[in-house]
Amino acid sequence: MKKLTLKDIAIEAGVSVMTVSRVLNNNKNVHPQTREKIEEILRKRNFVPDPSARVLKGGKTSRIGIVVSDIKNPFYSEMIGTLEDIAGKKQISVVFADTNMRTEGEVEAINSLVKTSVDSVLFAPEGFNTEHIDNLLSIGQHFVILGVHFPDKKYPEVWIDDEAGAYMIGDHFRKKGAEKPLLLMGNPHKNTTINRIKGFKNGFTEMSKEFIEYLPVDWKCCEDYLTNNKNLNSYDCIFCYNDLIAMGAVSALRKKNIIPGKDILVAGFDDISYAELFGLTTVKIPVQDMLETAIDMVVDSKYQKIKFVPNLVIRDSA
Amino acid sequence: MKKLTLKDIAIEAGVSVMTVSRVLNNNKNVHPQTREKIEEILRKRNFVPDPSARVLKGGKTSRIGIVVSDIKNPFYSEMIGTLEDIAGKKQISVVFADTNMRTEGEVEAINSLVKTSVDSVLFAPEGFNTEHIDNLLSIGQHFVILGVHFPDKKYPEVWIDDEAGAYMIGDHFRKKGAEKPLLLMGNPHKNTTINRIKGFKNGFTEMSKEFIEYLPVDWKCCEDYLTNNKNLNSYDCIFCYNDLIAMGAVSALRKKNIIPGKDILVAGFDDISYAELFGLTTVKIPVQDMLETAIDMVVDSKYQKIKFVPNLVIRDSA
DNA sequence: CTGAAAGCGCTAACAA
DNA sequence: TTGTTAGCGCTTTCAG
Numbered sequence: 280m281k282k283l284t285l286k287d288i289a290i291e292a293g294v295s296v297m298t299v300s301r302v303l304n305n306n307k308n309v310h311p312q313t314r315e316k317i318e319e320i321l322r323k324r325n326f327v328p329d330p331s332a333r334v335l336k337g338g339k340t341s342r343i344g345i346v347v348s349d350i351k352n353p354f355y356s357e358m359i360g361t362l363e364d365i366a367g368k369k370q371i372s373v374v375f376a377d378t379n380m381r382t383e384g385e386v387e388a389i390n391s392l393v394k395t396s397v398d399s400v401l402f403a404p405e406g407f408n409t410e411h412i413d414n415l416l417s418i419g420q421h422f423v424i425l426g427v428h429f430p431d432k433k434y435p436e437v438w439i440d441d442e443a444g445a446y447m448i449g450d451h452f453r454k455k456g457a458e459k460p461l462l463l464m465g466n467p468h469k470n471t472t473i474n475r476i477k478g479f480k481n482g483f484t485e486m487s488k489e490f491i492e493y494l495p496v497d498w499k500c501c502e503d504y505l506t507n508n509k510n511l512n513s514y515d516c517i518f519c520y521n522d523l524i525a526m527g528a529v530s531a532l533r534k535k536n537i538i539p540g541k542d543i544l545v546a547g548f549d550d551i552s553y554a555e556l557f558g559l560t561t562v563k564i565p566v567q568d569m570l571e572t573a574i575d576m577v578v579d580s581k582y583q584k585i586k587f588v589p590n591l592v593i594r595d596s597a
Numbered sequence: 598m599k600k601l602t603l604k605d606i607a608i609e610a611g612v613s614v615m616t617v618s619r620v621l622n623n624n625k626n627v628h629p630q631t632r633e634k635i636e637e638i639l640r641k642r643n644f645v646p647d648p649s650a651r652v653l654k655g656g657k658t659s660r661i662g663i664v665v666s667d668i669k670n671p672f673y674s675e676m677i678g679t680l681e682d683i684a685g686k687k688q689i690s691v692v693f694a695d696t697n698m699r700t701e702g703e704v705e706a707i708n709s710l711v712k713t714s715v716d717s718v719l720f721a722p723e724g725f726n727t728e729h730i731d732n733l734l735s736i737g738q739h740f741v742i743l744g745v746h747f748p749d750k751k752y753p754e755v756w757i758d759d760e761a762g763a764y765m766i767g768d769h770f771r772k773k774g775a776e777k778p779l780l781l782m783g784n785p786h787k788n789t790t791i792n793r794i795k796g797f798k799n800g801f802t803e804m805s806k807e808f809i810e811y812l813p814v815d816w817k818c819c820e821d822y823l824t825n826n827k828n829l830n831s832y833d834c835i836f837c838y839n840d841l842i843a844m845g846a847v848s849a850l851r852k853k854n855i856i857p858g859k860d861i862l863v864a865g866f867d868d869i870s871y872a873e874l875f876g877l878t879t880v881k882i883p884v885q886d887m888l889e890t891a892i893d894m895v896v897d898s899k900y901q902k903i904k905f906v907p908n909l910v911i912r913d914s915a
Numbered sequence: 916c917t918g919a920a921a922g923c924g925c926t927a928a929c930a931a
Numbered sequence: 932t933t934g935t936t937a938g939c940g941c942t943t944t945c946a947g
Contacts, residue, residue, distance in 0.1 A: 282737065282940090283736070284939095284941085285942095286940080292919090293918065294917080295918045295919080296940090296941080296942095297917070297918055297919080297942080297943095298916090298917060298918080300942060301917090301939070301942095303941095304942085308916055308917080309917085310916060310917085313916085319894075325732055325735065325736050327711055327712060327736065328940080328941075329653070329714070329939090329940050329941070330712060330713060330714045331648075331649040331650075331652040331653045331658070331714055331939090331940080331941090332649075332653050332923090332925055332939075332940035332941040333940085333941060333942075334649040334941095335647070335649045335650050335653050335922095335923050335924065335925085335939090335940080336922085336940085336941055336942050336943080337923065337942080337943090338941090338942085340649070340713075341713065341937065342692070342713055350674050350675075350678040350681070351671070351674060351675050351678050351870065353669070353671065353674070355674075356668050356669060356671070356673075356674030356677075357669050359668060359674075359693075360667075360668040360669050360695055363668070363693070363694065363695050363698070364695070367694070367695075367709065370709075372692050372694070372709055372710070372712075372713040373692065373693065373694075374660070374690050374691065374692045375677075375691065375693070376681065376685070376690070376691075377678055377681050377682070377685075379682070389683065391688075391690055392690070393645055394645060394648060395648060395658075395659065395660055395690040396647070396648045396649055396743060414643055417643060418601070418643045418645065419600065482657075498871075499873070499874075500873055515930095526874065527874070530874055551869075552669065553816075555817070555936065556816055556817075556820075556844065556845070558850055577642075578919090590710075600924090602922065602923095602924055602925085602943065603925065603926095604924080607939060612933075612934090613934045613935080614924090614934090615926080615933070615934060615935080616932085616933060616934080618925070618926060618932090619926095619932095621925095622926080626933080627932070627933085628932060628933085631932080631933085646924080647923090647924050647925070649923090649924080649925090650923075650924035650925040650926085650939090651924085651925060651926080652925095652939090653923090653924080653925075653938095653939050653940065653941085654924085654925055654926050654927080654938085654939055655926085655927090655939065656925090656926085785931080819929090873922075
């Protein structure tokens with residue numbers, strides 16, 4: 280069964296391909312009667328014009344790519360879901376690639392999206408290496424950076440002030456009278472991690488006694504870590520890199536009959552949907568607003584650097 | 598900045614476009630020296646051949662689409678992550694579309710993938726209407742059905758025996774001595790729902806007293822439902838449509854100091870990663886195996902109907 | 916309002 | 932080993 284083309288429709292309608300093309304593109308210069316006839320055939324045949332041919336002719340792919348570090352993390356799956364909702368309304372499809380939490384995976388993931396031809400790539404750079412980003416610029420691939428800010432680079436960005444967010448937690452913990460913090464952080468080389476630690480310290484003020492542990496970003500690892508940690512009573516508050524880690528923390532604490540919010544303060548970051556399920560105090564990242572802004576930048580090919588400030592969401596755990 | 602084409606590279610290398618094309622496609626008929634020179638230029642210029650032109654010429658898009666009902670459900674985000682891992686190894690990108698839990702959204706979602714030109718579409722049909730699937734067949738769009746079985750249709754399928762899975766839960770509950778089941782199910786019109794109810798009843802044997810409630814597939818709705826349900830002690834076991842609902846159930850029960858696994862039996866379905874976090878007894882769907890099979894079918898354009906049988910995972914909750 | 920011609924970037928088939 | 936020709940399905944341009 281051969282692929283249906285404009286030509287087939289044109290022959291069947293007894294017109295030229297151009298007329299069919301005009302109908303397909305809602306060009307007004309078509310006789311209403313001709314249009315109706317063609318539309319009828321189009322419908323009957325379930326005709327779908329070949330996107331590749333259109334793109335080749337100079338059009339947009341109407342495809343947008345997003346790179347995430349781990350789609351199993353609800354923060355990212357919720358983000359991608361939101362992106363698809365927003366993009367879908369503009370008839371844009373979403374392709375995604377996962378770095379599987381490997382910093383090196385970022386380059387691969389971006390390349391795979393570029394190779395599949397997307398109008399624009401959205402991604403949150405993990406490290407400080409920006410060579411591959413400059414590269415994107417040089418081949419003319421549109422992109423928008425999510426989450427991270429590079430003051431000296433001409434990158435379009437929709438970034439979030441991690442430091443300010445973590446500050447709120449530090450400040451909240453201090454005001455609640457906590458004195459001995461434990462920080463359960465993620466990859467120590469990511470700028471997100473560094474900024475969150477910095478912000479927390481500033482907010483907490485009392486900096487001498489904090490203890491930082493770097494864990495894989497996964498609830499299981501955190502749960503195991505806390506379960507095997509003998510002297511949990513050395514701490515009166517735990518700031519987790521994100522909600523996923525915090526979920527593991529809450530679970531481990533409950534199993535030891537330490538009640539989060541009563542015996543110890545626990546906070547996360549992101550405000551994923553499960554944060555509510557776990558009664559987790561956290562920092563809400565305005566994902567929807569960020570993505571809407573990013574899509575606008577993509578659609579209008581605008582160069583901008585826009586900052587978003589997260590806000591504190593207080594629940595039972597702190 | 599104009600897009601770089603084969604021609605630009607060819608001119609710079611002083612050869613014809615065909616020679617460059619041969620290098621790009623690892624065709625052996627190129628003088629090693631010429632090849633090296635071209636590769637050098639390719640690298641220097643970060644050349645990425647236009648996928649649309651290749652596709653137009655008759656190649657594959659190396660893009661695969663997947664439709665899910667709700668990417669925020671970890672079952673699906675984990676599925677998509679797994680798919681991306683498997684596909685990535687074969688240099689295939691993943692595009693996805695979300696029906697946002699609306700049965701009608703399925704047609705839209707599939708169309709949006711077809712329009713973006715994917716080699717194949719993977720999806721789990723929600724209802725009994727198969728018109729749009731026959732449609733896919735008629736326009737020559739490759740696809741593989743996930744999860745559901747249509748005995749009379751010539752659809753390629755990788756399906757799972759929901760009935761057998763639910764049977765195991767029913768059987769397990771009965772053997773544990775439960776007598777008064779509550780079923781918290783999803784959309785009553787989905788074949789998955791119907792099959793799971795049927796399987797459970799068969800396994801439980803004692804059918805007279807079960808009570809079925811249909812809820813939106815979301816932990817929050819379930820938690821609210823159970824929280825407001827005054828007479829929970831009318832039941833001694835709860836079978837949930839999936840783990841997401843079961844998570845809400847466990848949370849609600851804990852808040853009422855009813856301990857799952859002790860005071861009441863609770864089971865889910867899917868075996869998402871959080872099932873472990875909640876100590877949830879559930880039915881594990883072999884997602885990885887299913888997807889690997891589906892990808893093989895896609896790559897080889899094979900027509901097959903393959904059944905997978907899930908297995909019981911027993912944890913604290915039952 | 917409609918059509919014919921040209922060409923987007925690439926590769927298959929053939930020619931040299 | 933390399934180059935030439937043709938054409939994939941569509942839209943832009945220009946002519947009718």
